Structures are given as C-alpha cells and as structure tokens.
Amino acid sequence: MAVCVAVIGKENSPLYVWVGSGREELHLHYLAHTGLDVIQEKVAAVSKTPGDTRELYLGLLYASEEYKVYPFCIRNFGYTTNTRVKFVTITDAANTTLRDNEIRMMFRRLHNMYTNVVCNPFYIPGEQITSREFDRGVAALVAGN
Amino acid sequence: MAQCKFSPHEYIQNSFSPQVAILCSEDADNLCLKNNLRFVELIQPFCRLNSEIRIADPAGTTVPFRNLRVVFEDMNRRPPQPTLGKKLLSEVVSSTPWDRPVTRTIGASGTREALELELQPSTPWFETWRDTFLHVQYPSDHEFTKHYIACIVVVAATSEQPVEQLNRLSQYLHQQLHQTPARFPKWFSPNILKFCVLLHDVTAGDLTRQVKQQSEQIFEHMVTTFGSSNCHLLQINSRETDQTDIHLPDPWSQFLLQRAACDLSGGNSSETSSGTGTPREDVSALPSRVIEGDTMDTAEPIHPLSPTLPPTDEKNGTFDMMPGVEISSDVPVMVNRPSLGVGAGQHHGGCLTSSDVDRIRIFIHEFCVRSLIPHVEKQIRYLNEVVTNRSRSKSLLSATRRWLVGNKSPGSATNSVIYSSEATELQTRRLGDLCFMFGLYEVAYSYYHTAKNDFKSDQAWLYFAGAQEMAALAAFMQNSSDYPKRYLENSLQTYLNVCKVYNFAIRSTLLSTEVLKHCGEFGEAAMMFIKLTSEESDLLSALMLEQAAHCFINSQRPLPRKYAFHMTLAGHRFSKAGQRSHSLRAYKQAFQVYATHGWVLAEDHIHFTLGKQAHHLKQLTEGLEAYSKLVDQKLKKNASSQQSPSQQITYVREFINIFHQYTEQEWNASLGAPCLPLPLIESQVTRVLLGAPQDSPTSSDWIAASHLSLDAPPPDNARWFALEREVTEKYSGLNANTFKPNLQLLTSDTPNTESPVVPVNEPVVVEIIMVNPLSLSLLISDVRLVFTFEPADDEEPNDVSVKHSTCLFLH
Structure with a gap:
C-alpha cells in the first residue's frame, strides 16, 4: 500500500529507505527528503503547545500530484535527549481507500520494528539499518498484511 | 525571495x-x-x-x-x-x-538542524x-x-x-x-x-x-x-x-x-x-x-x-x-x-x-509638467463626465439585467462579448487606467471596481479579470497592508482557466507575487509561482521554480529542503531550456542542502548532472570534481550498494572521459600527479621489501638463505634480531646499546622511524593493496610508482631508475 518507506535519523540522514520496485527511486528520495521540512515545522508547532505529547503521528504532510507523503516522528522520551528519528511513508495518491487509522497502525508497527533494531546490541544508533528481519518486516508492512 | x-x-x-x-x-x-x-x-x-x-x-x-x-x-x-x-x-x-552568493545560516544556529547555505542575494536575470x-x-x-x-x-x-x-x-x-x-x-x-x-x-x-x-x-x-x-x-x-x-x-x-x-x-x-x-x-x-x-x-x-x-x-x-x-x-x-x-x-x-x-x-x-499633465487632467475630467452621465442613465437598466441574469461565476462562457471602443464600460476602465498611471490610486480603485462589476454582469471574463487585477493593485498601492487578496487570485484563475491567456496570467503572477512577498506571505507566493510551471515553456518554468525556491528559503520559517527540491527542479528545467550555466548554478545551490546527510541517491544525481553541465560548459576542473565525487566511495558511508552496476558503469565511463580531457587540456606537470579516486589504496597494509625478492627454489631440498619474501608468513623478527645482534657484537665490537636491527621488510608493524639503508643498485619492492569498492571490474594498466627524492645535505643525488610493468585486474 505504500510505495516508499523511509527511516530518517536525527541528523536528517536516511537510515533506511525502501522503495517499491518499478518506482522512480530518485524521485521518491527527493520527495521523502522534502517532507522533512514539513516535519520540522509540525514538530515545532507541537512542542510549542504542551498537550498530548504521545501523539507521534503528524498526519498528511503534503500531497503532490502522484503521491501522498505521510510522516511520523518518533520522539523517545528519554532522560536527556529525544532521538528524533522520523518515519516517512509515501503512498500513491490514487489509493483513496487508505484511512488515517491504517496509516497510524502501520507506523506503530514500523516503530516496533525499529525498536527491535535498536535493541540489537550490535546495532549502533545512527547507522544505516542492515537487518534482514527489518527488511522482511517492511516488506510485510507495505504488502498490507 | x-x-x-x-x-x-x-x-x-x-x-x-x-x-x-x-x-x-x-x-x-x-x-x-x-x-x-x-x-x-x-x-x-x-x-x-x-x-x-x-x-x-x-x-x-x-x-x-x-x-x-x-x-x-x-x-x-x-x-x-x-x-x-x-x-x-x-x-x-x-x-x-x-552576483556572488552570500552565506546564510538557516535554522537555529548551534543546533543540528542549522544549515550553512550559500544563497543568491538577488536574481538579476529574473x-x-x-x-x-x-x-x-x-x-x-x-x-x-x-x-x-x-x-x-x-x-x-x-x-x-x-x-x-x-x-x-x-x-x-x-x-x-x-x-x-x-x-x-x-x-x-x-x-x-x-x-x-x-x-x-x-x-x-x-x-x-x-x-x-x-x-x-x-x-x-x-x-x-x-x-x-x-x-x-x-x-x-x-x-x-x-x-x-x-x-x-x-x-x-x-x-x-x-x-x-x-x-x-x-x-x-x-x-x-x-x-x-x-x-x-x-x-x-x-x-x-x-x-x-x-x-x-x-x-x-x-x-x-x-x-x-x-x-x-x-x-x-x-x-x-x-x-x-x-x-x-x-x-x-x-x-x-x-x-x-x-x-x-x-x-x-x-x-x-x-x-x-x-x-x-x-x-x-x-513636456511632462506643461503639456502631459494638463492633457491628462483634461482627459480625466472629460472621461469622468462621460462615465457619470452614461452610468446614471444606464444604472437602472444594468441593475435590472443583473437581477435577471443572476450572479454567475466565471467558467460558463468564453469571451464572446466585444465592446466598441467608446462603450461606457471601456471608458470606465480607461479612466481607471489613466488615474492609476498618474498615481490617483484611490480614484482608480473605485473606477476599476465599477468596471469590474459591469464586466462581470456582461460576462466579459477577460475584461473582468483585467479590471479585477487592477482594482487589487490600486488598493495595494494605496494601503499595502489591506488589499483584496482574493481579487488577485480570482483574476489569475480567470486568466488561466477561463480565458487561457497565459501571458496575462504570467504578468498577473509576477505582480501579485511581488505583492504577496511584500506582505510576508511567501508560501502563497511560492504556490503562485509553481502554478505557472507547465510543460510548454522550460525557461518560464525554470525561472518560476527558482523564484518559488527563493520564496521557501526566505519565508518566516525557512524550508531549506523545499528550497533544494525546487532548485533541483529549476536546474532541470534550465538545462532543458539550454541555460547550462544557470542549471549548473541551481544544482550547485541545491546540493548544499543534500550534502553530508547521506541522501546518496540525490547526491549522486546532482553530482552527475553537475558533471555533465560543467563538461558541456567546458569547465573541466569543476566537472572532474563532480565526477570524482561520484565515483569516490570513501565519502559515502556504506553506500556502494546503492547504485546499480549499470549506473556505476555510466559514472565511471563519464569520469574517465572527462579525466582524459582534463589531463590533455588543463593539467600540467607542475600541478603534480592528478589524483584518481579509484581504486582505493589501503595505505595501512603497504609493505616495503628491501632487496630483490627471492624466488622460492625449484627443488624442495633447498631453502633460500633469506627470511624474507612477500608471500611468506611474517618472519619471527625477534629471533632474527637477536641473531643479528650477536653477530654484530662479535665482529664489530659495538656496544649492545647502540645496536639497531637491520630491517629488511617494512610493514605497519615494524618500527619505521629509522631510514633503512639499501645498497646501490639493489631493488626495492613496494607492495600496495588496492581495493575496488565498485561492483564492476576495473582494468588498471601502466602503473607507475611516483616518488620524491630528498637528498641529504652532503649527498649528491644519484640516478634512480624505477622499473615497473604491472597489469592487474581488480574485482
């Protein structure tokens, strides 16, 4: 259901980018990157208004002619830092059956998977994610089951 | 912007x-x-x-x-x-x-999100x-x-x-x-x-x-x-x-x-x-x-x-x-x-x-004061008279008609209405224009407004859009904070969708974006610019995208990535429009945002385009630099797998191509040897063997009287040194404290602070390990060892000849 899933680190460098086969990889990379601007804007708006800080889903970032870009921003409420890892998915704009809730669920699963990756003692946070488990998870996620 | x-x-x-x-x-x-x-x-x-x-x-x-x-x-x-x-x-x-670009910091300085960008302070070409x-x-x-x-x-x-x-x-x-x-x-x-x-x-x-x-x-x-x-x-x-x-x-x-x-x-x-x-x-x-x-x-x-x-x-x-x-x-x-x-x-x-x-x-x-202004004043008076007289007689009629026709929105009809040049509606417009040109904005606004309503009830959409646009501008010129914004949007829509007069749509955009930028609504201005991009005119689209990018970076909360994205698009359209140097500039400015964040695919794309444009512009040095970055895998973290082999072949071919041109045309010996980014040299495992390498004896009964060979496992240096020391002490009578072992094979593990001594005419073998990070094979031929000779103070430099003939495949 998604054409691109990206995990982006706190310094805005990509940790993991999955692009559906047969898609314009470059174009989607550009789009995902551009989405960061909107994330930054939204995060800044959220942090100004103290409220439900547990809501990590930021809603639709923007819609281009072909794709919709959804963001998701993990903020781990640690002791001193928050890790500011961002998730971005891009879906086909033609796909109108997707509901907000499904996207939210998808992000939640992705978040869990990412947590598993971080729990791996051999994984250094901030490095590119090379995990077969994660690959499989993402593949299942975008397949919609 | x-x-x-x-x-x-x-x-x-x-x-x-x-x-x-x-x-x-x-x-x-x-x-x-x-x-x-x-x-x-x-x-x-x-x-x-x-x-x-x-x-x-x-x-x-x-x-x-x-x-x-x-x-x-x-x-x-x-x-x-x-x-x-x-x-x-x-x-x-x-x-x-x-002009030269100016460096500006985007984002809160000191944080990780801060970006140092070189931005164009002005866009005179636009x-x-x-x-x-x-x-x-x-x-x-x-x-x-x-x-x-x-x-x-x-x-x-x-x-x-x-x-x-x-x-x-x-x-x-x-x-x-x-x-x-x-x-x-x-x-x-x-x-x-x-x-x-x-x-x-x-x-x-x-x-x-x-x-x-x-x-x-x-x-x-x-x-x-x-x-x-x-x-x-x-x-x-x-x-x-x-x-x-x-x-x-x-x-x-x-x-x-x-x-x-x-x-x-x-x-x-x-x-x-x-x-x-x-x-x-x-x-x-x-x-x-x-x-x-x-x-x-x-x-x-x-x-x-x-x-x-x-x-x-x-x-x-x-x-x-x-x-x-x-x-x-x-x-x-x-x-x-x-x-x-x-x-x-x-x-x-x-x-x-x-x-x-x-x-x-x-x-x-x-001319202006003594004849133009009096003439204009006379005209204004005359037209005003005409307009007020006629509109008085006409107002009842038009009111009835308006009531009958109802309030239609543009989109239903084409520009079928043709006015004679003396029609009251046109006279009103003319009067408005005259007042506008000579700074009587307040009066002009009221005339434009009347004309706008007349045109609308007649469904003369082109006239309507024009009058509406001017009404908004007149209002803006009077009072820049309070003006009817929807007028501008409306007239742009009418120009674009109903009348399909693109030139006026472009003009309208140029004017209204100025107005919007003045009011600080950069996002709106950017959207207007983007609306005008089309497949038809590459140059127009490029300029519009570039201006949109400038709007993004200059808005209250700068959006550097949107800026970069639109700059890239603008660069693309510039290159399609044949404006190579502008394309090069746009890509370069966009690249600053992508650089060093690991967006390898985007970086590669920009480098490739940069190289191509620079090549076409005959800026070989710059092109070479871009291509070197493309094939240089050291800079990319763990990214060699990102590009497909066919893509890598293209990159390497282009690189070699421009490298040849560069060495032929611009490079000269005084600059030193040109540096190739490929293959990577693992400098840590370089080994130097003094003396000729010994062929291993053909007969297995014999063993070479040297402990040294590049193929052999590392020798047990401690035992050899002890032996050497014993021999030296015995025959030269030197003190044990001043003894220095004579190294024959220098690696990263041996103490290399002392310069080794090699007899004249003895060969020195240097082993260099090269790594090919690409997923395609590279053929390297005509390899040469380049060295510098530093004579000691009292020594005459000797002739040194280096023999080399290597041809190797790397996989």
Missing part, C-alpha cells in the same frame, strides 16, 4: 507607466546618431522625473505624485513575434551576470527577464496601460523644409490614429496629445548665425501652429565629435544594454522609420519588410552574420555569456543603421556637453 532592485510599489508603478510614442524624422535621427544614439535612446536615461509633481483628480483637488516615469517608445516599434520574443527572453536570461517579458508583450484591447497616451514628433532644424516635414509627419500620425480597423500602434484615445520638438544642432548652428536665426524662425512658426505649450526647441550637439572627453559619465550604456535585445527585435520596424523618413501608408503590407522579418526570425538563433560565434548546435544555449560579444554580433543584422553600434566599447553622447544633458532633462520635465 532574493532582493529586488525595486520595491513592490516601485515595480508596480514602473509596470504601468504612461507610454509616449516618438515619431522622429530621418534627419533628426541622424543628428542624434552623432552620439551613437537614436532620439528615443537619447532621452531614455532622463524619462523619470525626480521632482514631485501635482495632478488634479476628477474632483479638482490636487494630489502630489512622485517619481513619474514616462516610457518613450518608437512609434513604429512592434513587439516581436512570439517565437522571436522567446529567443529574446532566453538570451536576456543567459546574458545577465549574477528581473531582466521580467522587464523584457513585459516589454515584448502585445498591448491588448481590454486594458489601456500599454497604449500610447501622447506622441512626440521630432524634426531637425537642419533639414531642407522642417515645417513641411512636420506637417507630413503629423499627417501620418493622424492617419495612424484614425485607421480602421485599428492596428498597431495602439492609441489610448483618438484624442491624444501631440507635441513637437525641433532639434537644433548647435555645432552646425554656430557656424553661421543665420542658421540659428533660421531655426528660431521655424520654431516661431511651430509655436503659432501648434500652441506654445506643445512645442519645444531642443539644442543638442554643443561640441565637435572629435574632442571626445571620455570622463563624462555615460548614462546611456545601461539602458542600451537592457534594450539592445529589444532593439534587435524592433530592428525591422525601426528600420522603416529611419530608412526613408517618409511615412508609409501600410507598413505591414510592404513585401520587403515582411521578407526581412521572416529571415530574421529563422536566422536569429544562429547569428549567421556573426563572426564571433561558431555555428551552434541545436540549442541556443551555447550563446556566449559575455553581453558585449553577443551584442556586437547583433550589429550586422541592423543593416540600415550603420553607426548604431551598441557595443560596450563604444562611447555614447560624444557630442553632448553637460548643459546639453541638462537641456534634455529640462525638455522632459517641460
């Missing part, structure tokens, strides 16, 4: 300046040509009044108005053909130089494009701001019969005014202001007093015929040509550079005016001109007459960047104007003294 030369208010005022036509006799033009200028060009630098003038509004109260700018145009100038106009615009963009764009537009019937409001007839006192000539010219003017059907030039109203100028050449006049008296007589005659406020005796050329004083400032050059391209387009028409001096009945019907126009159209992009430019390839992107070169190439095209060189090297105004310049200035001022 980047800083503009003009504030939005100035820009809007400049875009809607009153237009004055100039009808110049051949003799008069020849007089001016002594200065390498035509009459129109001669007065160009002085067409802005710096002093404040006062103008009366319809109610009779005088309103001050500053910085009136009057646009003087050759009456026979025609806007260029659309195709030619496009070429013109493209040339203007490519020939405008730009501004010149914008001006040229407005300049080449055809005047339309639905608005009057581009219609000539007055005409200046210029004759020379030195010509044979100036009075007769004057009569002939004004007859011609009369003909042009009342021609049916109306053609170019377009006139504001049938009743325009006629102003006569008698040019008096002082150098010719001083020779004999008689000539001067003669011209004064002629002037007297003119005054009696045309009225004293409508005539002017202008003295120019107060000194001889040969005594050139190049220290005088040259206010013309900047105008000529701007207009050079435009003049080229108008060349065919101005040729008709200066070519014969006698007015022609029907200019467009003359076959000679038509043919010339045609040939110019087709021949223009190649400049076949130009010796400076080589035959170009399919795009006009190979035009030289130097404006001077380009303009000098224009000169041969203007066959009928021999001395009209606008090359940068030529000096203008050689025959003018500073008092002459002052006289021109006074002339313009007199």
Whole structure:
C-alpha cells in the first residue's frame, strides 16, 4: 500500500529507505527528503503547545500530484535527549481507500520494528539499518498484511 | 525571495507607466546618431522625473505624485513575434551576470538542524527577464496601460523644409490614429496629445548665425501652429565629435544594454522609420519588410552574420555569456543603421556637453509638467463626465439585467462579448487606467471596481479579470497592508482557466507575487509561482521554480529542503531550456542542502548532472570534481550498494572521459600527479621489501638463505634480531646499546622511524593493496610508482631508475 518507506535519523540522514520496485527511486528520495521540512515545522508547532505529547503521528504532510507523503516522528522520551528519528511513508495518491487509522497502525508497527533494531546490541544508533528481519518486516508492512 | 532592485510599489508603478510614442524624422535621427544614439535612446536615461509633481483628480483637488516615469517608445516599434520574443527572453536570461552568493545560516544556529547555505542575494536575470517579458508583450484591447497616451514628433532644424516635414509627419500620425480597423500602434484615445520638438544642432548652428536665426524662425512658426505649450526647441550637439572627453559619465550604456535585445527585435520596424523618413501608408503590407522579418526570425538563433560565434548546435544555449560579444554580433543584422553600434566599447553622447544633458532633462520635465499633465487632467475630467452621465442613465437598466441574469461565476462562457471602443464600460476602465498611471490610486480603485462589476454582469471574463487585477493593485498601492487578496487570485484563475491567456496570467503572477512577498506571505507566493510551471515553456518554468525556491528559503520559517527540491527542479528545467550555466548554478545551490546527510541517491544525481553541465560548459576542473565525487566511495558511508552496476558503469565511463580531457587540456606537470579516486589504496597494509625478492627454489631440498619474501608468513623478527645482534657484537665490537636491527621488510608493524639503508643498485619492492569498492571490474594498466627524492645535505643525488610493468585486474 505504500510505495516508499523511509527511516530518517536525527541528523536528517536516511537510515533506511525502501522503495517499491518499478518506482522512480530518485524521485521518491527527493520527495521523502522534502517532507522533512514539513516535519520540522509540525514538530515545532507541537512542542510549542504542551498537550498530548504521545501523539507521534503528524498526519498528511503534503500531497503532490502522484503521491501522498505521510510522516511520523518518533520522539523517545528519554532522560536527556529525544532521538528524533522520523518515519516517512509515501503512498500513491490514487489509493483513496487508505484511512488515517491504517496509516497510524502501520507506523506503530514500523516503530516496533525499529525498536527491535535498536535493541540489537550490535546495532549502533545512527547507522544505516542492515537487518534482514527489518527488511522482511517492511516488506510485510507495505504488502498490507 | 532574493532582493529586488525595486520595491513592490516601485515595480508596480514602473509596470504601468504612461507610454509616449516618438515619431522622429530621418534627419533628426541622424543628428542624434552623432552620439551613437537614436532620439528615443537619447532621452531614455532622463524619462523619470525626480521632482514631485501635482495632478488634479476628477474632483479638482490636487494630489502630489512622485517619481513619474514616462516610457518613450518608437512609434513604429512592434513587439516581436512570439517565437522571436522567446529567443529574446532566453538570451536576456543567459546574458545577465549574477552576483556572488552570500552565506546564510538557516535554522537555529548551534543546533543540528542549522544549515550553512550559500544563497543568491538577488536574481538579476529574473528581473531582466521580467522587464523584457513585459516589454515584448502585445498591448491588448481590454486594458489601456500599454497604449500610447501622447506622441512626440521630432524634426531637425537642419533639414531642407522642417515645417513641411512636420506637417507630413503629423499627417501620418493622424492617419495612424484614425485607421480602421485599428492596428498597431495602439492609441489610448483618438484624442491624444501631440507635441513637437525641433532639434537644433548647435555645432552646425554656430557656424553661421543665420542658421540659428533660421531655426528660431521655424520654431516661431511651430509655436503659432501648434500652441506654445506643445512645442519645444531642443539644442543638442554643443561640441565637435572629435574632442571626445571620455570622463563624462555615460548614462546611456545601461539602458542600451537592457534594450539592445529589444532593439534587435524592433530592428525591422525601426528600420522603416529611419530608412526613408517618409511615412508609409501600410507598413505591414510592404513585401520587403515582411521578407526581412521572416529571415530574421529563422536566422536569429544562429547569428549567421556573426563572426564571433561558431555555428551552434541545436540549442541556443551555447550563446556566449559575455553581453558585449553577443551584442556586437547583433550589429550586422541592423543593416540600415550603420553607426548604431551598441557595443560596450563604444562611447555614447560624444557630442553632448553637460548643459546639453541638462537641456534634455529640462525638455522632459517641460513636456511632462506643461503639456502631459494638463492633457491628462483634461482627459480625466472629460472621461469622468462621460462615465457619470452614461452610468446614471444606464444604472437602472444594468441593475435590472443583473437581477435577471443572476450572479454567475466565471467558467460558463468564453469571451464572446466585444465592446466598441467608446462603450461606457471601456471608458470606465480607461479612466481607471489613466488615474492609476498618474498615481490617483484611490480614484482608480473605485473606477476599476465599477468596471469590474459591469464586466462581470456582461460576462466579459477577460475584461473582468483585467479590471479585477487592477482594482487589487490600486488598493495595494494605496494601503499595502489591506488589499483584496482574493481579487488577485480570482483574476489569475480567470486568466488561466477561463480565458487561457497565459501571458496575462504570467504578468498577473509576477505582480501579485511581488505583492504577496511584500506582505510576508511567501508560501502563497511560492504556490503562485509553481502554478505557472507547465510543460510548454522550460525557461518560464525554470525561472518560476527558482523564484518559488527563493520564496521557501526566505519565508518566516525557512524550508531549506523545499528550497533544494525546487532548485533541483529549476536546474532541470534550465538545462532543458539550454541555460547550462544557470542549471549548473541551481544544482550547485541545491546540493548544499543534500550534502553530508547521506541522501546518496540525490547526491549522486546532482553530482552527475553537475558533471555533465560543467563538461558541456567546458569547465573541466569543476566537472572532474563532480565526477570524482561520484565515483569516490570513501565519502559515502556504506553506500556502494546503492547504485546499480549499470549506473556505476555510466559514472565511471563519464569520469574517465572527462579525466582524459582534463589531463590533455588543463593539467600540467607542475600541478603534480592528478589524483584518481579509484581504486582505493589501503595505505595501512603497504609493505616495503628491501632487496630483490627471492624466488622460492625449484627443488624442495633447498631453502633460500633469506627470511624474507612477500608471500611468506611474517618472519619471527625477534629471533632474527637477536641473531643479528650477536653477530654484530662479535665482529664489530659495538656496544649492545647502540645496536639497531637491520630491517629488511617494512610493514605497519615494524618500527619505521629509522631510514633503512639499501645498497646501490639493489631493488626495492613496494607492495600496495588496492581495493575496488565498485561492483564492476576495473582494468588498471601502466602503473607507475611516483616518488620524491630528498637528498641529504652532503649527498649528491644519484640516478634512480624505477622499473615497473604491472597489469592487474581488480574485482
């Protein structure tokens, strides 16, 4: 259901980018990157208004002619830092059956998977994610089951 | 966006300046040509009044108005053909130089999100494009701001019969005014202001007093015929040509550079005016001109007459960047104007003294204050009367009709309504335009508003959009914080979707984005720019995208990634439009955002394009740099797998290609060896073997008397050193403390601080491990070990020869 899933680190460098086969990889990379601007804007708006800080889903970032870009921003409420890892998915704009809730669920699963990756003692946070488990998870996620 | 030369208010005022036509006799033009200028060009630098003038509004109260700018145009100038106009615009963009970028920090400094970006402080190419764009537009019937409001007839006192000539010219003017059907030039109203100028050449006049008296007589005659406020005796050329004083400032050059391209387009028409001096009945019907126009159209992009430019390839992107070169190439095209060189090297105004310049200035001022303003005031009063009278009688009718028709939105009908030129609606619009051009914005707004509603009820959408746009602008000019924003959006929509007049949509966008930027609504402005991008015009799209990008970066909360994205898109469109250097610049600026964040795919794409553009622009060093980054895997973290092998092959091929060119053309030995980014050298495992490597003996009974070989496992150095030490102590009697073991194989593990000693003529073997990070094989041949020889103080350098012959595959 998604054409691109990206995990982006706190310094805005990509940790993991999955692009559906047969898609314009470059174009989607550009789009995902551009989405960061909107994330930054939204995060800044959220942090100004103290409220439900547990809501990590930021809603639709923007819609281009072909794709919709959804963001998701993990903020781990640690002791001193928050890790500011961002998730971005891009879906086909033609796909109108997707509901907000499904996207939210998808992000939640992705978040869990990412947590598993971080729990791996051999994984250094901030490095590119090379995990077969994660690959499989993402593949299942975008397949919609 | 980047800083503009003009504030939005100035820009809007400049875009809607009153237009004055100039009808110049051949003799008069020849007089001016002594200065390498035509009459129109001669007065160009002085067409802005710096002093404040006062103008009366319809109610009779005088309103001050500053910085009136009057646009003087050759009456026979025609806007260029659309195709030619496009070429013109493209040339203007490519020939405008730009400033150095300025570094600015985006995002809160000190945080990780802070980005140091080099941004363009201004975009002069966009501004010149914008001006040229407005300049080449055809005047339309639905608005009057581009219609000539007055005409200046210029004759020379030195010509044979100036009075007769004057009569002939004004007859011609009369003909042009009342021609049916109306053609170019377009006139504001049938009743325009006629102003006569008698040019008096002082150098010719001083020779004999008689000539001067003669011209004064002629002037007297003119005054009696045309009225004293409508005539002017202008003295120019107060000194001889040969005594050139190049220290005088040259206010013309900047105008000529701007207009050079435009003049080229108008060349065919101005040729008709200066070519014969006698007015022609029907200019467009003359076959000679038509043919010339045609040939110019087709021949223009190649400049076949130009010796400076080589035959170009399919795009006009190979035009030289130097404006001077380009303009000098224009000169041969203007066959009928021999001395009209606008090359940068030529000096203008050689025959003018500073008092002459002052006289021109006074002339313009007199013209504006003593005849133009009274004329305009009269017109305003007259039109106001017409409009109020008619609308009173009409209001009942129109109210009924409005009630019957109901409130329809645009989109249902096409522009079927045609007004006669004297229709009340058009008169209202005309009045509004007149007030707007002379700074009576408040009055103008109310007229525009009335006109807008009339047009709407008539469903004349083009007229409606125009009036609506102007109403918004008039409101903005009065009070920049409170203006009807939806008017602008609405009229843009109408232009685009209902009337499909893209040129007006572009103009509307240019104006309304200025307004939006002034109000700080950068996002809106960017959206407007983006709306105009289309498949049709690459140059337009590129410029619009670039401006949108600038809007993003300059908004209250800068959006650097959106900026980068749109810059990339702009770069792409620039390259499609043949503007390679602009493309290169756009990509470079976009790259700053992507760099060092690990967006490898985007980086590679930009590097590849950068390399390609630089290669085409013959900037080999830059191209090489970009390609090296492309194949250089050290910089990329763990990213070699990101590109497919076929992509890598392309990159490497392009790299090798440009590298060869670079080494052939730009590289010289003094720079040292060029550095190849591939393959990677693992410097840590480099080993140096002193002495010839021993072949392992063929017979297994024998063992080489050396412990050293590159293939053998590392020797047990400690035991060898102990042995060596024992031997040394025994035979040379040296103290054990000063003993240094004699290293034969130097690796990263051995103590390498001491320089090893090698006997003369003994070989030294260096083993270097290379790694190929790409997923394709590289063939490396003709490998050479480069070394520097540093002689010790008391030693003579010896000849050292290095043998090498290696050919290896890396996988």
